Amino acid sequence: MTTIIDGNAIADQIRDDVSDCTDRLASDGVTPGLATVLMSDDGASETYVSMKQQACAEIGIEGYHHEIDADEPAEELYDRIEELNEDPAVHGILVQMPVPDHVDKRTVLESIDPMKDVDGFHPENVGRLVAGNARYKPCTPHGVQKILAATGVETEGKDAVVVGRSDIVGKPMANLLIQYGEGGNATTTICHSRTRNLAERTRSADIVIAAAGVPQMIDGSMLSDGTVVIDVGINRVDADNEKGYELVGDVDFESAAEKASAITPVPGGVGPLTIAMLMYNTVKAASLQSGVAVDLP
Ligand code: NDP
Numbered sequence: 001m002t003t004i005i006d007g008n009a010i011a012d013q014i015r016d017d018v019s020d021c022t023d024r025l026a027s028d029g030v031t032p033g034l035a036t037v038l039m040s041d042d043g044a045s046e047t048y049v050s051m052k053q054q055a056c057a058e059i060g061i062e063g064y065h066h067e068i069d070a071d072e073p074a075e076e077l078y079d080r081i082e083e084l085n086e087d088p089a090v091h092g093i094l095v096q097m098p099v100p101d102h103v104d105k106r107t108v109l110e111s112i113d114p115m116k117d118v119d120g121f122h123p124e125n126v127g128r129l130v131a132g133n134a135r136y137k138p139c140t141p142h143g144v145q146k147i148l149a150a151t152g153v154e155t156e157g158k159d160a161v162v163v164g165r166s167d168i169v170g171k172p173m174a175n176l177l178i179q180y181g182e183g184g185n186a187t188t189t190i191c192h193s194r195t196r197n198l199a200e201r202t203r204s205a206d207i208v209i210a211a212a213g214v215p216q217m218i219d220g221s222m223l224s225d226g227t228v229v230i231d232v233g234i235n236r237v238d239a240d241n242e243k244g245y246e247l248v249g250d251v252d253f254e255s256a257a258e259k260a261s262a263i264t265p266v267p268g269g270v271g272p273l274t275i276a277m278l279m280y281n282t283v284k285a286a287s288l289q290s291g292v293a294v295d296l297p
Helices: 007-026 043-059 074-086 104-112 123-130 139-150 170-178 196-204 255-257 272-290
Strands: 033-038 062-067 092-095 159-163 187-191 207-210 230-231 237-238 245-248
Touching: 007 043, 033 043, 033 074, 033 272, 043 062, 043 255, 062 074, 062 245, 074 092, 074 104, 092 272, 123 170, 139 170, 139 230, 139 272, 159 170, 159 196, 170 187, 170 237, 187 196
Parallel strands: 033 062, 033 092, 159 187, 159 207, 207 230
Antiparallel strands: 237 245
């Protein structure tokens, strides 16, 4: 029996809990505010930002959306971040990645006030995460942790393999898995494009988390029976439909599901959690900045 993990249901539960916290904040006169900044003409980025703003509206978070033309000088973006850092109505700032080539991504991440860095990418927040004292856990890996917990997957003592070492998914994912405490204590291997014998690694794992951005690269032959498979990948591949494309993960779902004890689909797996955890971090930011305590799960 393979459990197909329902990411939407898990995300809905978290959104309900976060919504209770926004009610609690509202009773003390605090409305959490999230500013999204888009400096890109990329259709997928526009979609992601509008999904985030939509989630804000549903949960009781005030959304502030800013768009900067992709060909404006980088200083436009840096200055906008400074303004948002100073704006007391804004508790969280999210600059949608990727930014244009002439913008220095590192400068962007480092200029966001760490208290408002709800993506958790500022070096101060990365350092806190690594030290086991996270302020804002990055949304996607945090969402994966929530999926594992909601599915009853114990990580303690398990062999986890993370495929991908990016700053936004792979590295923070592995860092969460090695921490002491709930959702951690896993023996964790990070794989990447230079890893030799990837299939040997994944076959020896109890938990495989795929975040490589390569469509369907992990198939059933790379897994052992009973593995928990979490597919972070979201890849557009050509398809004979109205849109001309479809979304697939980094896992070949059909063959992997034959081996897995539990598996996330794409779409409907990790994706909904990423947005739910952004709402979570924004409410946490409002709580930390206002001093009004909330009981986040
Ligand atoms: P990046 O491209 O930044 O990183 C990909 C990582 O995978 C790199 O470390 C790369 O290795 C590694 N990799 C690439 N090819 C292979 C291979 N053949 N074997 C082993 N490792 C490989 O991607 P992201 O981390 O940003 O995203 C990963 C995927 O997750 C994408 O599909 C993205 O769309 C999706 N995503 C989904 C989210 C969600 O909400 N569900 C949120 C964020 C991302 P190396 O470092 O050596 O190049």
